[in-house]
Structures are given as C-alpha cells and as structure tokens.
Amino acid sequence: MVEICCGSYYDAKQAALGGAERIELNSALQLGGLTPTTATLKLVKREYPDLKVIAMVRPRGAGFCYSEEDFQEMEAQCRELMANGADGIAFGCLKPDGTLDVEQNQKLIEIVKGFGQEKEAVFHRAFDCAANPFETMERLIELGVDRVLTSGLKPKAVDGMEMLCKLQTAYGDRIQILAGSGVNVTNASQLMDDTGISQVHSSCKDWLQDDTTVGDAVSFSMVSGEKESCYDVVSRQLVEELLKRVEAREAETC
Numbered sequence: 001m002v003e004i005c006c007g008s009y010y011d012a013k014q015a016a017l018g019g020a021e022r023i024e025l026n027s028a029l030q031l032g033g034l035t036p037t038t039a040t041l042k043l044v045k046r047e048y049p050d051l052k053v054i055a056m057v058r059p060r061g062a063g064f065c066y067s068e069e070d071f072q073e074m075e076a077q078c079r080e081l082m083a084n085g086a087d088g089i090a091f092g093c094l095k096p097d098g099t100l101d102v103e104q105n106q107k108l109i110e111i112v113k114g115f116g117q118e119k120e121a122v123f124h125r126a127f128d129c130a131a132n133p134f135e136t137m138e139r140l141i142e143l144g145v146d147r148v149l150t151s152g153l154k155p156k157a158v159d160g161m162e163m164l165c166k167l168q169t170a171y172g173d174r175i176q177i178l179a180g181s182g183v184n185v186t187n188a189s190q191l192m193d194d195t196g197i198s199q200v201h202s203s204c205k206d207w208l209q210d211d212t213t214v215g216d217a218v219s220f221s222m223v224s225g226e227k228e229s230c231y232d233v234v235s236r237q238l239v240e241e242l243l244k245r246v247e248a249r250e251a252e253t254c
Contacts, residue, residue: 001199002188002246003054003178004239005029011234012044012051015204018239022052024090024122024149024201029232030222031061033124035077038084045085054122055086057108064094064126071104078108082115089119090149092126099131100139109144120146125180128153133163137171147176149201156182157191157200164195172196185242189249202242206235 003022004015007029015023025041026033033056044053059066059073066074071093078089089112093104109121123140127150130136140148150167152160157179168177179191180201188200207230213221214229221228 002239002243003180003199003201004234005033005180005201005203006234007033008233009040009043012040012048012053014234014236015239016048016051018204018234018236019243020051020239022054022087024054024056025086026056026058028061029203032058034058034060035074035081038080041081041086042084052087053085054088054090054120055081056124057081057089057091058124064092064129065096066093066101066104071107074104075107075111078111082112082119087120088112088122088146090122090124092124094126094130097131098129100136102139102143105140105145106143113144122147122149122178124149125151133167134170137167137175141171141175145175147178147199149178149180151179151181154181158182158187161191161194164191164197168196185238185245188242189245192246192249200246203232204235204238204242205232206238207231208233 003024004020006012006015006023007026012023025036027036028034035057036055041055057074057077059070091108093101095101112119112121123145127136127148133153151157152163154160164179176199177197178199178201179197183200183202207227209230211229
C-alpha cells in the first residue's frame with residue numbers, strides 16, 4: 001500500500017489520477033499537516049468515491065499536548081469529518097512527558113469506530129515524539145489503533161530503518177506500521193526490503209509557480225531560493241512512478 005500525503009483537493013486529484021488507493025488529507029502541510037476543511041473532504045469523496053481518505057485531526061502546529069480547548073475542537077472536527085465521509089482519522093495526543101494521553105486518544109478512537117468498525121484510527125507521527133516507542137506501541141494496540149505512521153523516531157524514514165525494522169518485527173502482526181517522512185520513488189523499495197514494512201507514506205512533492213507570492217516590499221514565500229514564488233503540490237507523475245516501483249518490487253518478491 002502506498003499512501004499519498006495531500007494538502008488540498010488539487011493534491012487529492014493528482015493522487016487519484018496517479019493510481020493511489022489511499023490518501024491522508026490535510027491542510028497547512030508546511031506546519032506538518034492540520035485538519036482539512038469539510039468542504040475539501042466532501043469534494044474529494046464526491047469526485048473520487050473509491051479513494052480511501054484518512055483525514056487529519058490536528059488543530060494547530062507545534063507539538064501534540066493539547067489543552068481542553070484544543071481537544072474540544074479536535075472532537076468536533078473528528079465527528080464532522082467522519083459524518084462527511086472520511087474513511088478514518090489520523091491523530092495523536094501526548095502528555096507533557098511524552099507518554100500517551102490515553103483518555104484523549106481513546107475518545108477519538110471511540111468517535112471513529114462509532115461510524116463503523118471498518119473505519120480506521122491512525123496514530124500519526126506524534127509517535128516519533130513519544131517517550132518510549134515500545135510501551136507506546138503496546139498501549140496503542142490495546143486502545144484499538146489500526147495503524148501507526150512513523151519515521152522510526154528519526155527526521156527521515158531512511159534514517160530510522162533500524163527502529164522501523166524492530167517495530168515491524170515486534171508488532172507487525174498486531175498493528176499496521178506505515179513508514180513516512182522522506183519516502184520517495186528513489187528509496188521506497190529499498191526501505192520496504194530492509195524493514196519488512198509493506199506500507200509507505202509519501203508526499204510525491206512537486207512545485208507550482210504563483211507570481212503574486214512576492215511583491216516589491218512584502219513576501220508570502222514559504223521557501224527561499226529559486227522556488228521563492230512556488231508552493232508544493234502532489235505530482236501525478238511521481239505518484240505513478242512510485243506505484244510502479246512498489247508494484248515491481250512486489251512482483252519480484254512473489
């Protein structure tokens with residue numbers, strides 16, 4: 001399974017046209033991914049009803065220790081997204097010491113599963129900030145989480161392959177391990193070979209130009225250099241290439 005990280009309807013369309021079967025739908029990817037609008041979700045599901053959409057529930061940037069007000073917003077977002085066609089929710093709640101906030105996570109899982117046991121509860125890369133990955137994984141399994149997105153506690157998944165392999169070996173028959181961060185067409189097959197993980201998460205990033213990004217005295221640029229007037233998007237071509245590589249690897253393995 002190849003999951004494509006999307007930040008807009010445009011991204012979701014490119015992922016679907018490229019052959020993806022599942023996406024993670026966000027807004028504000030430059031902040032690590034925040035909750036998408038319900039309008040975006042409804043548009044994606046209307047145009048691509050067979051595309052599995054895991055919607056992010058994350059009300060702000062920075063970390064994953066949420067105030068009462070944050071969490072009230074998360075509960076409302078979770079219910080609204082599920083009621084409007086999400087196939088699952090990606091979330092992650094920690095306490096200040098890096099341990100799981102069991103109560104908050106459990107409430108979100110209950111909301112997701114309340115829309116059907118086939119709906120998926122996905123713990124996102126808050127896992128990579130958890131105090132003890134093995135204790136955390138055991139507890140997530142107990143809570144009923146379906147899948148964990150992780151880079152193996154490193155900035156990029158290729159740097160965390162040792163931990164990814166340990167997690168897959170220890171827990172792969174009890175919970176889905178999804179490797180993400182820096183996964184692309186050049187390294188996905190090798191990553192899967194070296195870790196035994198069968199699911200990867202990729203942004204398949206490309207850039208589009210917006211000439212109104214930089215004015216004479218102001219700039220709304222997210223990057224510097226030659227891409228100063230650009231914004232990142234999903235590339236249909238890169239999705240197609242990634243899927244071909246993964247499918248070719250699977251055929252060789254069989």
